[in-house]
Amino acid sequence: MKNKKAAILVENVIFIILNLIFLxxxxxxxxxxxxxVILLEQSYAKQIALVFDSAKPGMTxxxxxxxxxxxxxxxxxxxxxxxxxxxxxxxLNFKDNIVTVKLKGGxxxxxxxxxxxxxxxNNINYYVNEEMGxxxxxx
Amino acid sequence: MLxxxxxxxxxxxxxxxxxxAEKYLSIYWFMILIIVAVGIxxxxxxxxxxxxxxxxxxxxxxxxxxxxxxxxxxxxxxEVFNESNGKLSKEFENDFLNTCxxxxxxEEEYDWGKREQYYLEVGFYDISLVSLGSxxxxxxxxxxxxxxxxxxxYEIFSKCVNKRFYSLYRNKPLLIEVFVGIRKTEKNVx
Numbered sequence: 108m109k110n111k112k113a114a115i116l117v118e119n120v121i122f123i124i125l126n127l128i129f130l131x132x133x134x135x136x137x138x139x140x141x142x143x144v145i146l147l148e149q150s151y152a153k154q155i156a157l158v159f160d161s162a163k164p165g166m167t168x169x170x171x172x173x174x175x176x177x178x179x180x181x182x183x184x185x186x187x188x189x190x191x192x193x194x195x196x197x198x199l200n201f202k203d204n205i206v207t208v209k210l211k212g213g214x215x216x217x218x219x220x221x222x223x224x225x226x227x228x229n230n231i232n233y234y235v236n237e238e239m240g241x242x243x244x245x246x
Numbered sequence: 247m248l249x250x251x252x253x254x255x256x257x258x259x260x261x262x263x264x265x266x267a268e269k270y271l272s273i274y275w276f277m278i279l280i281i282v283a284v285g286i287x288x289x290x291x292x293x294x295x296x297x298x299x300x301x302x303x304x305x306x307x308x309x310x311x312x313x314x315x316x317x318x319x320x321x322x323x324x325e326v327f328n329e330s331n332g333k334l335s336k337e338f339e340n341d342f343l344n345t346c347x348x349x350x351x352x353e354e355e356y357d358w359g360k361r362e363q364y365y366l367e368v369g370f371y372d373i374s375l376v377s378l379g380s381x382x383x384x385x386x387x388x389x390x391x392x393x394x395x396x397x398x399x400y401e402i403f404s405k406c407v408n409k410r411f412y413s414l415y416r417n418k419p420l421l422i423e424v425f426v427g428i429r430k431t432e433k434n435v436x
Contacts, residue, residue: 122272129279133286140294153300160307205353220433223308223364225349 144178144211148218151175152208155199155244156222159206162246164230173240178210188235199242201228299434301405305426308348309409312368312424315346317413322420326370327378334370334379342368342381350384356432365389365404365427373419388427404429 140146151172158168179188179198187193200207200217204225209217232245316323328335338345348366352358365384371377392406406427412419 126279129283133283136287137290140290143294146294149297153298157300157303157307160304160311204349204351219353219355221352223304223348223350224311225343225347 142174144182145218147174147178148208148210151210152206152218152220155206155208156220158244159204159222159226160224162224162226162244164246166246168244168246169239169241170244171241172235175208175210176235176237176240182211188237191234194235195233199233201231296436297434299405301428301430301434302407304430305405305407305428308364308366308426308428309407309424311348312346312366312426313409313411313422316368316422317411320414322413322415322422327415334381339379339381343383352430358430358432361385363388363429365425367423367425369423369425371421371423373421375421378420384427385429388429389425391429392427404431405434 151170155170158170162168175198176188183197187197195201198209200209204223205219205221207217207219209215226246230246233242235242316326325335325338327333343349350362350364352363362385365382365386365388367380367382367389369377369380388404389406391403394403404427406425408423408425410421410423413422414420
C-alpha cells in the first residue's frame with residue numbers, strides 16, 4: 108500500500124519537473140530571440156539614425172544602450188567600451204551619413220542605416236556612460 | 247475511425263484501471279505541449295524576423311525638417327521667392343537640399359545607390375489655392391507608389407507622409423504642402 112502511494116507521488120513529481128523544464132525552455136527561447144545581437148544591432152542603428160535625423164545644433168540626446176553594453180562586454184574585451192577611439196571605430200561607427208552598429212566581433216559588418224540630416228560629423232561628440240547604461244550624443 | 251478513438255479515450259476515463267488512463271492522458275498532455283512549443287516557436291520566429299519599419303517616422307521627421315527650413319516663426323524665408331517677380335526662386339530650388347541640410351545618400355546595399363530612396367515635394371499655394379510653384383527632389387516613382395496603393399496598406403511599397411501648413415509671405419498667408427515618400431523597403435519590410 109505504502110509502495111503504491113510512493114510510486115504515485117514520484118510520478119507526479121517527475122511530471123511537474125518535466126513541465127517546469129518545458130516552460131523554462133520556452134521562456135529561455137523567447138528571451139534569447141528578443142535579445143539577439145542581430146536584432147539589437149538593427150534596433151540601435153535605426154534608433155540612432157532617427158536621433159540624428161531629428162537632432163539640431165546645441166542638443167544633447169541620451170540613447171539607452173544598456174543591452175548593447177552587456178553584449179559588448181561579453182563579445183569584446185573591456186577596452187572596446189572604455190577606449191573612445193576603439194568604440195568609435197568598431198562598435199558605433201559613422202561614415203558620411205550612415206551609422207553602423209556592431210555588437211559582435213569577427214568578420215561581421217554589423218548593421219548600417221542611413222540618415223538624411225546632413226550634419227557635420229566632426230562637430231558631434233558622443234561617449235558611453237556605463238552607469239547610466241547609455242550613450243550621450245552632443246550635437 | 248476517429249469516433250472510435252474518441253470513444254476509446256472516454257472509456258479510459260471510466261475505466262477502473264486508473265493508472266492506464268493516466269498514462270494515456272500524459273501522452274496527450276505531452277502532445278499538447280509539443281504543439282504549443284511549435285506554435286510559440288513559429289510565432290516568435292515570425293515576429294523577430296521582421297525588421298522594424300521606421301519609414302513613417304523618418305518621413306514625418308523629414309517633413310518637419312523641411313517645414314522648419316522654409317518657414318521660421320510663421321514667416322516664409324525671404325529667399326524662397328524672388329523679390330523682383332514674386333515667383334519661386336530658381337536658386338533656392340536648385341540649392342534646396344544644401345540649404346536645408348538634407349542629403350539623400352544611402353548605404354551601398356541592395357543596389358540602393360542606383361536609385362534614390364527618397365522623394366520630396368514642396369508645393370506653394372496662395373489663399374485661393376492657385377499654385378505658386380513647387381520644388382521636387384528625389385525619385386518621383388515613390389509618390390506614384392503611394393498614390394497607387396490609395397487606402398490599402400501595402401508595406402512593400404514606399405511609405406509616404408503629406409502635411410500642410412500656412413505661413414506668411416509679405417503679410418499674405420500661403421499654403422505650403424510637403425510630401426515625402428521613402429522606399430528603403432529591404433531594410434524595413436520582409
